[in-house]
């Protein structure tokens with residue numbers, strides 16, 4: 326199954342100009358370059374597991390939106406063609422939730 330890199334819309338203004346401003350061993354703070362809102366994405370596992378997940382090409386860069394798999398803690402979380410989230414490591418389907426939203 327082909328995937329694309331994760332894209333997260335700003336919860337405040339809907340902009341897709343969202344950047345990951347920290348590192349996975351610290352926190353998942355993201356910032357919107359349009360309105361300055363910060364937030365952290367979190368995932369919950371939906372339980373279903375798929376196989377044959379192909380990582381996006383090119384792979385996401387360090388400032389691209391990043392989320393952590395709720396099951397295996399991998400940050401290889403990608404978007405499927407139907408818009409759902411999948412973990413590229415363990416293959417579990419994920420639900421995205423935005424937390425710690427602080428309007429800019």
Ligand SMILES: [Zn+2]
Nearest residue numbers: 335338357360
């Ligand atoms: Zn925004």
Ligand SMILES: [Zn+2]
Nearest residue numbers: 394397412415
């Ligand atoms: Zn996983």
